[in-house]
Amino acid sequence: MSFITGVGLTAYGKHEGSSTLDLMSTAAQLAITDAGLKRSEIDGLLCGYSTTMPHIMLATVFAEHFGIQPAYCHAVQVGGATGMAMAMLAHHVVEAGLAKHVLVVGGENRLTGQSRDASIQALAQVGHPVYEVPLGPTIPAYYGLVASRYMHEYGVTEEDLAELAVLMRDHAITHPGAQFHEKITVADVMASKPVSSPLKLLDCCPVSDGGAAFVVSRDRTGEVGVRVLGCAQAHTHQHVTAAPALSELGAEIAIARARAATGIAISDVRYAAVYDSFTITLAMLLEDLGLAKRGEAAPLARSGHFGRDGAMPLNTHGGLLSYGHCGVGGAMAHLVETHLQMTGRAGNRQVKDASVALLHGDGGVLSSHVSMFLERVR
Amino acid sequence: MTDQTPMTATDWTTGAEAIVYQVCNACGSIQYFRRRFCCKCGSLDLKVERASGNGTVYATSLVTRAATPETRAHVPYNIVLVDTTEGFRMMAHGDNDLAIGDKVTAKFTKFTDRLVPYFERTKA
Numbered sequence: 313m314s315f316i317t318g319v320g321l322t323a324y325g326k327h328e329g330s331s332t333l334d335l336m337s338t339a340a341q342l343a344i345t346d347a348g349l350k351r352s353e354i355d356g357l358l359c360g361y362s363t364t365m366p367h368i369m370l371a372t373v374f375a376e377h378f379g380i381q382p383a384y385c386h387a388v389q390v391g392g393a394t395g396m397a398m399a400m401l402a403h404h405v406v407e408a409g410l411a412k413h414v415l416v417v418g419g420e421n422r423l424t425g426q427s428r429d430a431s432i433q434a435l436a437q438v439g440h441p442v443y444e445v446p447l448g449p450t451i452p453a454y455y456g457l458v459a460s461r462y463m464h465e466y467g468v469t470e471e472d473l474a475e476l477a478v479l480m481r482d483h484a485i486t487h488p489g490a491q492f493h494e495k496i497t498v499a500d501v502m503a504s505k506p507v508s509s510p511l512k513l514l515d516c517c518p519v520s521d522g523g524a525a526f527v528v529s530r531d532r533t534g535e536v537g538v539r540v541l542g543c544a545q546a547h548t549h550q551h552v553t554a555a556p557a558l559s560e561l562g563a564e565i566a567i568a569r570a571r572a573a574t575g576i577a578i579s580d581v582r583y584a585a586v587y588d589s590f591t592i593t594l595a596m597l598l599e600d601l602g603l604a605k606r607g608e609a610a611p612l613a614r615s616g617h618f619g620r621d622g623a624m625p626l627n628t629h630g631g632l633l634s635y636g637h638c639g640v641g642g643a644m645a646h647l648v649e650t651h652l653q654m655t656g657r658a659g660n661r662q663v664k665d666a667s668v669a670l671l672h673g674d675g676g677v678l679s680s681h682v683s684m685f686l687e688r689v690r
Numbered sequence: 691m692t693d694q695t696p697m698t699a700t701d702w703t704t705g706a707e708a709i710v711y712q713v714c715n716a717c718g719s720i721q722y723f724r725r726r727f728c729c730k731c732g733s734l735d736l737k738v739e740r741a742s743g744n745g746t747v748y749a750t751s752l753v754t755r756a757a758t759p760e761t762r763a764h765v766p767y768n769i770v771l772v773d774t775t776e777g778f779r780m781m782a783h784g785d786n787d788l789a790i791g792d793k794v795t796a797k798f799t800k801f802t803d804r805l806v807p808y809f810e811r812t813k814a
Contacts, residue, residue, distance in 0.1 A: 432757035442703050443723055444781050446804050448753065448761035453769045456751030461771075464749075464790045508769075509752040553771065553781050554723070 314406040316399075316538040316686065317413070317529040318347025319648040323489035324522035324636030328424050332365040333377050335419030335523030339641065340378060343525035348533045349413060356384040356411030358402055360394040360418045360640030363434045364425035374417065384411045391438060391675030392589055393545075394418065395524070395644035396682035399671075400543040402528035412530050418640030419523025431519050438676050440551045452516055452590065454552045454677040456508040459592035463510065465558055470510050472610030473591035474501035477514045477633055479613045480588060483620070484630025486661050491520055491636035501591075515591040520636030524644035526651065536655045536690055541576060541668075543684035544569030552677040562681035563600035563672065570683040576668065578602040581685075583653055583666040584624055585646035587674040588631040598626075601672055601683070625663040628653065643673045654688045697726060699738040702807050707798045709741040709807055711778050722778040743796035744812065745774040747788050760802040767801070770794075772809055784809035 320342025322335060330338075336359065344351060357380065359371045367373055371387045384405055390397045395418055402414040422431055432450055439445045439454065462468060478498055484490035496514060504513040528540070546562035546569065549555045571577065584603055588594035598609040603624060612618060618626035629635045629649040632642050652658040653666035669686045700706040703724075711722050716733035727734050748771040756762040770784040772794060783806055784794065794809035 429757050436757060440723065440781075446703070446801075447769060447781055447783060447806055448756060448758075448764065448767065448801060449751075449769050449781070450753065450755065450757055452755070453751045453753050456753075457749040457769065457771055460751060460790060461749040505755070506752075507755040509750070509754075511751075551723075553779055 314403045314528050314530060314540045315532040316526055316540065316647070316651050317533040318343045318345070318349065318527040319651040320346060320525040321489065321645055321648040322523045324520040324638060324645070325491040326424055327421060327521040330421055330521060331425070332362040332420050333374060335421060335521065336374055336417045336525070337378055339419055339523035339525035340415055340417045343415065343527050347413070347527040347529065349527065351380055354380050354413050354415045354527070355382050356402065356405055356414030357382040358398040358414060358416045359387050360398065361387060361389050362420040363431065363639060364421055382411070384414070390680045392587060392643055393673040393675030393680040393682050394640045395642070395647065396671060396673030396684060397545065399526070399528065399647060399684060400545065400682055403540040403543060406528055406530050414528045415525065416528060416644070417523070417525040418644050420639040420641065421521045422638050423519045423521045425521070428519060438550070440553060444551060444553060450508060452508040452511050455590045455592055456511045457552055458678065459510050462558060462592060462596055466607040468595065468607055468610065470502065471498055473510070473515055473595055474498040475610040475613045476588070476591040476594045477501045479618055480627060480631040480633035483628050484634030487629045487635060490630045490634055491518055492630070492634045511590055511592065517589050517632035517637040520638040522636060522638035522641050524641035524648055526644065526647060534655070536688060538651055538654045539687045539689050541685040541687045542570055542574035543682060544573055546681045547679065550676055550679050555677065561600060561678050563597050563674065563678070566681040566683040567601050567672070570685060574685050576685045578670070580668050581624070581670045583650060583663060583669040584626045585650045585669060585671040586626060587643050587646070587672060588627060588633050589637065589674070591633070593674060594631070596678070597672055597674060601670065620661060620663055625666070628658065628661045628663065647671060650686065654686065694738045696736040696738055697724065702798060702805050705805050707805065709743060709780065709796060710738050711741055711776060712736045713739055720776065720778055722780055739776070741774050741776050745772040745794055745809070747784070747790050747792045747794055747809070748773045748779060749790060750784070750788055752786055764801060770809055780807070782807040782809055785811065
């Protein structure tokens with residue numbers, strides 16, 4: 313058994329002058345304090361990577377900097393799925409008795425620590441170095457390819473995708489830490505600058521500075537416990553050229569494994585936290601996970617289904633699309649928000665019932681997937 | 691082309707006007723990304739075949755925001771995934787107005803300082 317006992321999150325956007333280690337440290341301290349623990353009680357540490365601070369031993373660099381000497385410690389790299397993969401690993405490390413309190417931390421000055429070009433270029437390297445990268449694709453191009461095919465097969469339109477950008481912005485407006493607070497409409501998304509068709513600027517998450525952290529513990533430390541019910545992964549390919557058919561992508565495999573491991577059905581879920589690097593990512597994952605029927609993510613979003621007061625509140629902090637994306641920390645913010653919702657601490661964003669939550673992370677070009685179910689226990 | 695060894699075969703990735711793929715002599719699988727072994731069965735017995743350059747468009751994305759000065763000089767450029775008649779999928783460039791399902795044929799063009807495959811609609 314394991315519990316998420318504390319969470320920490322910085323505002324996303326510009327943190328001029330803050331380094332990767334600064335942002336990680338800030339988030340880590342917030343999470344430890346939130347868990348009611350002392351730094352010395354942390355005996356496990358997992359962290360991701362930073363494109364502005366590449367290092368072969370980032371976890372021990374952080375441990376030394378932060379001032380802890382954990383019994384279990386290393387970095388994890390699964391692209392955008394890193395945060396959820398670390399949550400899954402921390403759960404298993406705690407269950408195996410290797411550590412009592414595992415600190416999971418991500419953070420990066422991805423926006424101010426390098427040029428936007430450098431950031432886009434670094435990320436495009438997830439493409440095949442011989443057969444893809446020489447063709448000049450970008451991450452939006454990889455997802456644009458997938459989007460073109462998804463729209464072709466399921467009759468989804470660009471206006472449909474735009475609904476999801478509008479939804480995430482509506483949520484971000486209610487969170488003071490979000491990168492964007494200006495309301496947008498479907499027309500705004502449609503009129504935004506083309507990036508890589510069919511994706512336009514407002515279909516894409518921003519590049520951000522920020523940090524996020526959480527603590528996974530053997531025993532709950534607060535009155536309300538957030539228990540990890542179970543989790544699963546699936547990895548079908550790395551490069552978009554080698555991706556399987558749309559009907560055989562990893563999200564469906566990961567969620568099926570997680571459902572089998574926990575006995576939880578999608579109809580049991582009351583809150584959803586789903587990776588949303590692009591509007592197409594969110595549309596596909598919602599439908600692959602069974603949170604919407606095929607082609608129906610946008611109509612459901614339009615109807616308010618995924619809003620704070622809807623039947624399935626989704627990414628109430630604004631997601632990667634509007635809270636922001638600082639790399640590894642990006643999707644960890646989804647887990648932080650889920651924890652706040654489950655423990656009734658989401659303030660003006662609080663949903664009625666977040667007793668069971670589904671979280672899903674995606675890395676690469678829908679390459680790596682992690683699904684997790686959380687349950688509130690009193 | 692069958693006289694070339696699996697790892698030394700020349701194709702567009704090495705600056706030659708050709709698209710090649712590997713065929714496993716043991717299990718018959720084909721693969722586009724060059725390897726020393728068949729990724730289905732592990733056999734080292736591979737031969738290299740030259741593709742016809744014909745195929746069908748699987749997906750497209752017109753890039754208007756590029757990340758480097760070299761690639762920016764080319765925008766907009768259309769990145770396409772093509773399902774070749776030989777049975778493998780490949781990434782390439784293509785005409786800006788290509789649509790999913792179009793039958794296409796490859797030629798070669800310069801992109802930055804590289805030779806790249808470029809697909810046009812197959813002429814009837």
